[in-house]
Amino acid sequence: MIALDALIVSVALPTIADEPGGGLTGLQWVVDGYTLLLAVLLLSAGAVSDRIGARQAFAAGMVLFLIASAASGLAPTLAVLIAARLLQGAGAAVMMPATLALNREAYPAAGRRTRALALWAVGGSAGSAAGPLLGGLLSAVNWRWIFFINLPVGLLALFLLTRVAQSPRRPVPFEWTGQITAVLAIGGRRSR
DSSP states (O other), X not given: OHHHHHHHHHHHHHHHHHTTOOOHHHHHHHHHHHHXXXXXXXXXXXXXXXXXXXXXXXXXXXXXXHHHHHHHHHOSSHHHHHHHHHHHHHHHHHHXXXXXXXXXXXXXXXXXXXXXXXXXXXXXXXXXXXXHHHHHHHHHHOTTHHHHTHHHHXXXXXXXXXXXXXOOOOOOOXXXXXXXXXXXXXXXXXXX
């Protein structure tokens, strides 16, 4: 879902421009806002996952991602859509490192973990490849479905997560200076 949502929107931009409106800059923010927040917050999301536990971090990130997906699909204006995409990127950033930690917890043996990580990578690649195709199909019906498609998948993931044991918490430092610097550097670069 994380990789899929980075690309699924690009195909639907012409239909998004027709309904909620907005210029080229606003449409760029629909795409870039997601990837910007994902990139900026990913730097510290691993530490958050360690501090609160991977299972808990994944659940929190998924809930935020699903709320933002629903808000994106229901967005009455381009400004609301951009704000929802920013939140969606934040949820994705929290989920990403938690998925790797959950993988490590589920497969402590190196060989099995390697196979599981290969499947994890295939899933991301499949999401990237399917994004434009699925975006085209769903936006032919209604562009809002490119966001609503996340809801059943995410709810299934949350249901399956109930079968996973609580993750341990690890006392790791949180690098505030680095996180703020990353926000300023990446955000400043995007605003040019």
